[in-house]
Amino acid sequence: MTENIxxxxxxxxxxxxxSFLTMLGIIIGIAAIIAIVSTxxxxxxxxxxxxxxxxxxxxxxxxxxxxxxxxxxxxxxHEGIKPLDEDIRQDILDADGVESVSFYNSRNWAxxxxxxxxxxxxxxxxxxxxxxxxxAGLKLTEGRGLSEKEFQGKxxxxxxxxxxxxxxxxxxxxxxKTIEINSEPFTIVGIVDxxxxxEPVINTIEDYYMYQGDERGAIYITDTSWPIAxxxxxxxxxxxKAKNTDSMTVAGKNAEEILNAxxxxxxxxxxxxxxxDLTDQAAQLQSLTASTNAMLIGIxxxxxxVGGIGVMNIMMVSVTERTREIGLxxxxxxxxxxxxxxxxxxxxxxxxxxxxxxxxxxxxLSKIISIIAAIPVAISVPAILVAVGFSMLVGVIFxxxxxxxxxxxxxxxxxxxx
Amino acid sequence: xxxxxxxINKSYDEGKMEVPVLFDISLDVEEGExxxxxxxxxxxxxxxxxxxxxxxxxxxxxxILDGENIEGKTDNEMSDIRNKTIGFVFQNFNLLPRETALExxxxxxxxxxxxxxxxxxxxxxxxxxxxxxxxxxxxxxxxSGGQKQRVxxxxxxxxxxxxxxxxxxxxxxxxxxxxQVMEIFKELNEKEGxxxxxxxxxxxxxxxxxxxxxxxxxxxxxxxxxx
Numbered sequence: 001m002t003e004n005i006x007x008x009x010x011x012x013x014x015x016x017x018x019s020f021l022t023m024l025g026i027i028i029g030i031a032a033i034i035a036i037v038s039t040x041x042x043x044x045x046x047x048x049x050x051x052x053x054x055x056x057x058x059x060x061x062x063x064x065x066x067x068x069x070x071x072x073x074x075x076x077x078h079e080g081i082k083p084l085d086e087d088i089r090q091d092i093l094d095a096d097g098v099e100s101v102s103f104y105n106s107r108n109w110a111x112x113x114x115x116x117x118x119x120x121x122x123x124x125x126x127x128x129x130x131x132x133x134x135x136a137g138l139k140l141t142e143g144r145g146l147s148e149k150e151f152q153g154k155x156x157x158x159x160x161x162x163x164x165x166x167x168x169x170x171x172x173x174x175x176x177k178t179i180e181i182n183s184e185p186f187t188i189v190g191i192v193d194x195x196x197x198x199e200p201v202i203n204t205i206e207d208y209y210m211y212q213g214d215e216r217g218a219i220y221i222t223d224t225s226w227p228i229a230x231x232x233x234x235x236x237x238x239x240x241k242a243k244n245t246d247s248m249t250v251a252g253k254n255a256e257e258i259l260n261a262x263x264x265x266x267x268x269x270x271x272x273x274x275x276x277d278l279t280d281q282a283a284q285l286q287s288l289t290a291s292t293n294a295m296l297i298g299i300x301x302x303x304x305x306v307g308g309i310g311v312m313n314i315m316m317v318s319v320t321e322r323t324r325e326i327g328l329x330x331x332x333x334x335x336x337x338x339x340x341x342x343x344x345x346x347x348x349x350x351x352x353x354x355x356x357x358x359x360x361x362x363x364x365l366s367k368i369i370s371i372i373a374a375i376p377v378a379i380s381v382p383a384i385l386v387a388v389g390f391s392m393l394v395g396v397i398f399x400x401x402x403x404x405x406x407x408x409x410x411x412x413x414x415x416x417x418x
Numbered sequence: 419x420x421x422x423x424x425x426i427n428k429s430y431d432e433g434k435m436e437v438p439v440l441f442d443i444s445l446d447v448e449e450g451e452x453x454x455x456x457x458x459x460x461x462x463x464x465x466x467x468x469x470x471x472x473x474x475x476x477x478x479x480x481x482i483l484d485g486e487n488i489e490g491k492t493d494n495e496m497s498d499i500r501n502k503t504i505g506f507v508f509q510n511f512n513l514l515p516r517e518t519a520l521e522x523x524x525x526x527x528x529x530x531x532x533x534x535x536x537x538x539x540x541x542x543x544x545x546x547x548x549x550x551x552x553x554x555x556x557x558x559x560x561x562s563g564g565q566k567q568r569v570x571x572x573x574x575x576x577x578x579x580x581x582x583x584x585x586x587x588x589x590x591x592x593x594x595x596x597x598q599v600m601e602i603f604k605e606l607n608e609k610e611g612x613x614x615x616x617x618x619x620x621x622x623x624x625x626x627x628x629x630x631x632x633x634x635x636x637x638x639x640x641x642x643x644x645x
Contacts, residue, residue: 331500
C-alpha cells in the first residue's frame with residue numbers, strides 16, 4: 001500500500017500541471033462547500049447570540065394578558081395574582097436548566113426621572129432584589145452595590161449603568177449625586193455594566209432596535225424602595241439565568257410553570273406568566289438561512305460532480321498512456337487486484353489532495369467573506385472532515401471505472417501497445 | 419524437465435474466421451538448457467513465447483511448466499507463476515521511465531509480497547550481477563541501451579526464476595551491447611544453471627545458445643543440439 005501511494009505520488013507529481021487542473025474541479029467544489037458551511041454556521045451563531053443568548057443566557061418571565069405584556073402601572077390588580085416570595089424563588093432555582101433566579105419590577109421609558117431639574121425620560125428603572133445583578137449578568141464597575149441595610153431599611157439608593165452615566169453625567173462622577181424618581185430623591189451609590197464581553201453585531205435596522213433599549217441607560221433601586229416611587233402592589237417579573245444557551249427554553253418553561261401555579265385567577269381572565277423566549281424566532285431565522293444555503297451547497301456539489309468526472313477523464317487518459325506499463329506489470333506477476341488498487345490509489349490521492357487544497361481555499365474564502373460582507377464565519381471541523389472524506393469518495397467512485405479497465409487489460413495486447 | 423509442450427495448437431478468433439497460428443508444437447526443455455528459437459516475423463514465435471510465458475493459453479494441447487499443468491489456471495494463479503517461475507526480457511526493455519534502476523529491478527518482488535528493505539537489498543545484488551552497481555539510482559533515460567537491457571535482465575532474475583524467457587533481447591541494441599547481453603546470458607546459464615529460452619531472428623545471436631530450433635509458418639521445424 002505504501003508502495004502504491006509512493007508510485008501514485010510520483011505519477012501525480014510528474015504531471016503537475018495536468019494533476020492540478022484535474023484537481024481544480026474538486027478544489028472549487030470543496031472550497032465552495034466549506035465557505036458556505038462556515039458562513040451558515042457563523043450566521044447561526046450570530047443569530048443565537050444576538051437574539052437568544054444576549055451573551056448572558058437569561059430569560060425574562062412576565063405576566064402577559066392576551067399575549068401582550070400585562071400593564072399594571074394603573075388600574076386594579078386582581079387578588080389572584082399572588083406576590084412572589086422566597087419559597088417560589090427556591091422552587092424555580094431547583095428546576096431543570098436554571099442557574100439563578102431574581103424577581104424584580106421595571107419601567108421602560110420612565111418619564112418621571114430628573115437630574116438637576118432635567119428629565120431623563122428614556123431610562124429604564126428596575127426595582128431589584130439581592131440576586132438581580134448576578135442573574136442579569138451585571139457587575140459593579142465603580143462605587144458599591146446596594147447593601148443589605150438599604151434593602152431592609154428601604155433606603156432610597158440607586159445604581160446606574162454606564163450608558164446612563166455617559167448620557168447624563170458625562171465626565172463628572174455620578175457617585176453621591178442625587179436623582180429624582182417620581183419626586184423622591186435617590187442617591188447614586190454605584191455604577192454597573194454588562195459582565196459579558198458581548199458586543200452585538202448590528203447589521204440591520206431590526207438589530208439596531210433590538211439593542212437600542214440597552215443604549216438608553218438604566219437605573220436600579222431596591223425592590224423594597226420601589227413602592228416609595230411606584231405602586232406597592234405591582235406584580236413582579238422573574239429573570240432566570242439558564243445554565244447555557246441551549247437550556248434557556250427549558251429553564252424558561254419551568255419557571256413559567258412554577259409561576260403559573262401561584263395564580264388563582266377566575267375563568268376567562270387571560271392573564272398568565274410567559275417566558276419571553278426568542279428561541280423559536282431564532283430557529284425560524286436559522287432555518288431560513290439554512291434553506292437558502294442548502295441550495296448553494298447543491299450547486300457546489302454539482303461542481304464537485306464535475307470535478308469527479310474530470311478525475312475519471314484524466315484517469316482514463318492515464319490508463320491509456322500507461323498501457324505498456326500495465327502490460328509489463330502483469331507480465332511481472334501483478335494480479336488484477338494490484339493494478340486496480342494502484343490506479344484507485346492514484347485517483348483517490350488526486351481527489352484527496354484536491355480536497356485538502358479545497359479546504360484550505362475554503363477557509364481563506366470564508367475569511368475574505370467575513371471581512372467583505374461583515375458576516376461572522378465559524379469554522380466547522382466536522383464540515384472539513386466530511387469534505388475531505390467526500391473528496392476521497394469522489395476519487396473512489398470516479399476512479400473505479402478507469403482502474404477496472406486497467407486491471408482487465410490483456411497483458412499481451414498491453415505489451416504490444418504503441 | 420522444466421517445460422514440456424505437447425501438441426500445442428493456437429488459433430485466434432478474428433470475427434467469424436478462425437486464424438490458426440501454431441500447429442501441433444511439441445517441445446521439451448531440460449533444466450539448465452539454453453535454447454534459441456529462430457523465426458522470421460509472422461512465424462508465430464511471439465505467440466509461442468506468450469504461451470511459454472503463461473501470458474496466453476493454447477487452444478489445445480498440454481503445457482507443463484515446472485511440474486505444473488497450466489491448463490485451467492485462474493488469472494491469479496497465472497500471475498503467481500509468471501512472478502515466481504519466469505523471468506522476462508523484452509526487446510524494448512520495458513523499464514518504468516520514472517523509477518530508478520534499483521526500483522525497476524525491485525518491482526517484481528512487490529507482487530511477490532517481499533518486504534521493501536529485502537526488495538531493495540535483493541535488487542542491489544541483482545544489479546551487481548549485471549555489472550551496474552554504480553548505476554543503481556539512475557533513471558532509464560540516463561542509461562544507454564545496453565545498460566537498460568542489463569537492468570531489465572537484473573529485473574528478470576531478481577526473483578530467481580527457473581526459466582528466463584527472452585524475446586529478441588538484442589533487437590534494439592548495437593552489436594557490442596548485444597554481445598555484452600549474450601555474455602551475461604552465458605554466465606547465468608553456466609554459473610547459475612539458469613534455463614534460458616531465447617527468441618531471435620538473428621543467426622549470430624542464436625549461435626550463442628546450446629540448442630537451436632526454427633519456427634516457420636507456425637510449425638517447429640527442427641531441433642538440433644549444437645552443444
